[in-house]
Amino acid sequence: MKNIIPIISLSVIFSCTTQKTTDTAFDYAQLEHVADSVKVGNIVILNSFKHQMLAHKNNQYDPARIINKVYKPHQKLWDSCYAVIFGDENAHLFNTPKGMAEWNNSFYQKNRPMFEEKTKILLGINLKKTFEKSLVRFNKLVPFQPKARISLVFTPITGIAFGGCSNEQFALELNNKGIDIPVTLKVDLPHELNHMVYEQFRNADPDHASALNQTIDEGFACYFTYVFFEGKLQKHEAIHLTQKEWDWFISNEKQLFTQLKTYFADTSGKNPLLLNEKIKLFPEAPKNINYWMGFRIIEKYVEKNGPDSWKDVYRLTAKDLLQKSGYEQYIESL
Numbered sequence: 170m171k172n173i174i175p176i177i178s179l180s181v182i183f184s185c186t187t188q189k190t191t192d193t194a195f196d197y198a199q200l201e202h203v204a205d206s207v208k209v210g211n212i213v214i215l216n217s218f219k220h221q222m223l224a225h226k227n228n229q230y231d232p233a234r235i236i237n238k239v240y241k242p243h244q245k246l247w248d249s250c251y252a253v254i255f256g257d258e259n260a261h262l263f264n265t266p267k268g269m270a271e272w273n274n275s276f277y278q279k280n281r282p283m284f285e286e287k288t289k290i291l292l293g294i295n296l297k298k299t300f301e302k303s304l305v306r307f308n309k310l311v312p313f314q315p316k317a318r319i320s321l322v323f324t325p326i327t328g329i330a331f332g333g334c335s336n337e338q339f340a341l342e343l344n345n346k347g348i349d350i351p352v353t354l355k356v357d358l359p360h361e362l363n364h365m366v367y368e369q370f371r372n373a374d375p376d377h378a379s380a381l382n383q384t385i386d387e388g389f390a391c392y393f394t395y396v397f398f399e400g401k402l403q404k405h406e407a408i409h410l411t412q413k414e415w416d417w418f419i420s421n422e423k424q425l426f427t428q429l430k431t432y433f434a435d436t437s438g439k440n441p442l443l444l445n446e447k448i449k450l451f452p453e454a455p456k457n458i459n460y461w462m463g464f465r466i467i468e469k470y471v472e473k474n475g476p477d478s479w480k481d482v483y484r485l486t487a488k489d490l491l492q493k494s495g496y497e498q499y500i501e502s503l
Contacts, residue, residue, distance in 0.1 A: 195285050197226045199292065205238065209300040211316035212365075215243055218321050218343055222288055225277055232270035240269045243320045243338075250334035255326050262325065276325045280344070284323060287343045290350050291321065303358045306397060313483070315365035331357050336365050356394075356402070363393040367483060374486045380442045380459070381433035382487040388463015389482050392471075395464075396479060408464055414455035422465070423503040425451065425458065426496075433491075470494035 200219050207214045220238035224231045240247055252264035262268040277284055307315065319339040327346070331353050333339035339361070342348060364386070371377050371386055395407040405415035418425065428450065432440040441450035445458050455461075471479050473495050482490060491497070 197223060200288075203292070206242070207296055209297060210304050211314055212300060212304075213318045214296055214300070215318070215320045215322075217243070218284075218288055218291060218323060221273055221277065221323050222284060224273065225281075230274050232274070235270050235273045236266045239273070239320075239322070240266060243318060245335075246318075246320055246333065246338045246340055250329075250338040250340075251324065251326070254328065254334065259326060272325045276323065280323075283344060287323070287350065291343070294351060294354065296354075299354050300358070303355075303362065307359060307362050310393075310396065311363075311366060311480070313366045315362045317361075317365045331361060332364070336368055339365075359397040360390040360394045360407075363390045370483045376434070376487060378436040379433060379487065380435045380438070380440055381491065383438075383443060384433075384459040384463040385466065385482070385487040385490060386463070387457075387460045388465070388467055389479075391460050391464045392467045392479060392482075404464070404468075408457055408460045410455055410457065410461065415461070417453075417455060418458075418461050421451070421454070423500050425454075425462065426500045429458070429462070430497075466491055466494050466496045469496040469499055 200223055203216055203219050205216060205219065207216070217239045220234050224234040247263040247269065252260040252262075255263070262272050304315075315336075317333075317336040317339050319333075319341060321341050321343060323344050324340070324342055327342045327344065329340050329342055330345045330347055331341045341350075341353065343350065367386060367389060371382060374382055376382055391408045395402060395404055398407075403412070405412050408415075410418075429442045432442045435442075438444070439448075441448040442459050442462070445451055445454055446456055451458070467479060467482060467490070470481070470490060470493060474481065474493070485493070
């Protein structure tokens with residue numbers, strides 16, 4: 170899963186056309202007035218999309234702009250996150266200036282209408298107000314400040330959606346098919362803000378790499394989102410489930426916990442708690458088993474310890490949280 174330097178309004182609306190897109194149909198000049206980065210609190214937002222578009226202004230590709238304005242300002246994202254999670258066979262796309270320059274050219278040429286469509290959406294959003302609104306609410310609930318570096322970016326291989334490998338390696342993948350930009354920035358931002366804060370506490374846990382720890386991490390971000398919206402978001406919606414999917418989990422809760430708890434200590438990441446969609450221990454199960462199970466453990470902890478006790482999760486290890494939640498005893502009673 171967590172600011173504006175020069176405060177520049179991003180409320181710019183472009184005219185649409187059904188004709189073939191040309192430079193005259195898309196007002197690239199407007200992009201020149203968008204800040205390269207904006208800062209809200211301790212969160213830096215890099216408008217990388219700006220330079221991915223302007224690199225093609227006047228139909229003359231400028232690879233130096235990609236290298237100097239997209240790659241270098243957030244090099245950790247490309248070298249230490251994308252190049253790692255998408256494997257050695259794809260690393261050269263992300264951790265070399267040449268690779269970055271090449272795919273930014275070819276990807277734009279093949280997907281120009283999409284680039285323009287997503288850019289228009291972003292330019293209609295005031296990022297400063299969007300982030301500030303969420304941060305004001307976040308700071309009323311949480312006594313810790315989120316800190317992160319986030320690129321708003323197009324990328325040829327998607328998989329992060331809105332998140333990253335660490336607080337300094339965050340991205341919002343504008344072309345990810347699962348991303349509705351306005352909805353993501355409103356509904357999913359609290360989830361990611363909680364990840365940003367919880368990261369330091371999670372890393373202090375000796376078992377931070379365990380499947381249980383990852384389950385609590387995601388479940389906590391979902392539970393916090395539920396708290397953040399004060400009942401305006403249903404439990405299942407906070408986990409990106411339908412009511413039917415939530416009900417399936419509840420109906421199969423005892424079997425799920427009994428079989429999956431054997432993987433809690435696993436640190437390989439290759440287990441059905443985290444990868445059931447691939448391993449298919451429960452072939453009929455909806456996605457996000459670990460998100461749901463982490464949510465349920467925290468929900469039971471709160472039922473036992475009081476409505477504000479979710480804040481204890483920041484300082485509890487995953488094992489302690491599970492033990493103090495009474496969730497296992499609840500399961501045994503079913």
